[in-house]
Amino acid sequence: xxxxxxxxxxxTNDVAKEIALLRNLQSKFLIFQEKCPAFFHEMKGERDFVVxxxxxxKGKGRxxxxxLSPIGGLYFSVVTKxxxxxxxxxxxxxxxxxxxxxxxxxxxxxxxVMIKNKKISGVLIECFKDYCVVGIGVNINVSPLKIATSIxxxxxxxISKDEVLKNIxxxxxxxxxxxxxxxxxKLSSTIGKKVKIKTVNKVIDGKAVDVDEHGRLVxxxxxxxxxxxxxxxx
Ligand code: BTN
Numbered sequence: 381x382x383x384x385x386x387x388x389x390x391x392t393n394d395v396a397k398e399i400a401l402l403r404n405l406q407s408k409f410l411i412f413q414e415k416c417p418a419f420f421h422e423m424k425g426e427r428d429f430v431v432x433x434x435x436x437x438k439g440k441g442r443x444x445x446x447x448l449s450p451i452g453g454l455y456f457s458v459v460t461k462x463x464x465x466x467x468x469x470x471x472x473x474x475x476x477x478x479x480x481x482x483x484x485x486x487x488x489x490x491x492x493v494m495i496k497n498k499k500i501s502g503v504l505i506e507c508f509k510d511y512c513v514v515g516i517g518v519n520i521n522v523s524p525l526k527i528a529t530s531i532x533x534x535x536x537x538x539i540s541k542d543e544v545l546k547n548i549x550x551x552x553x554x555x556x557x558x559x560x561x562x563x564x565x566k567l568s569s570t571i572g573k574k575v576k577i578k579t580v581n582k583v584i585d586g587k588a589v590d591v592d593e594h595g596r597l598v599x600x601x602x603x604x605x606x607x608x609x610x611x612x613x614x
Pocket of ligand 1: 443457
């Protein structure tokens with residue numbers, strides 16, 4: 381995957397979306413094909429690409445929250461074609477990578493990566509016409525919030541952001557669509573718990589019993605939750 385690296389951006393998700401729009405536009409101009417075949421090739425090339433930045437000034441979290449993004453963290457977005465399994469693939473890819481760096485993470489639905497009840501990584505997926513931007517933030521050597529943790533805090537080691545990025549992208553690309561749901565369920569700390577879920581328009585109490593192939597949380601009542609914030613009750 382091609383990687384565009386920046387020192388500072390507003391949000392890698394926003395920059396990735398702009399690059400995707402530009403690529404799309406440019407590949408439509410026939411003149412490019414004639415006059416600049418090499419450039420056209422590059423533009424038309426592999427659709428999947430990555431935008432990574434050392435810091436973000438307007439990092440975005442789920443449910444319109446802010447994602448604090450100081451230097452020392454890993455902030456990147458993968459542009460890829462639409463796929464209903466993306467929420468599962470991204471959570472599993474990050475959690476598996478953290479295992480490779482000696483940690484023991486679990487996934488709090490939908491895909492908050494947690495270590496001992498503290499968040500170490502989050503995923504924000506935004507989808508457009510035919511592609512999605514998968515934004516991933518990992519606390520590597522800094523943990524901007526008291527309620528969060530970082531790889532450094534957990535292992536006592538300074539880890540290279542590039543190594544973590546490479547490892548997550550490898551998992552992302554190699555993730556088996558057949559096994560990802562099972563992998564996700566094994567990592568889930570939400571399944572089996574009583575939960576309170578805040579969705580955009582209501583609060584639901586129930587027991588989480590499963591996650592389906594679209595990444596929806598299935599409650600004992602049969603209700604399937606598409607998105608929301610979960611509190612584990614026990
Ligand atoms: C969450 O709320 O848990 C999701 C956080 C996602 C943060 C990442 S950092 C890279 C990408 N760019 C953003 O603005 N957000 C995502």
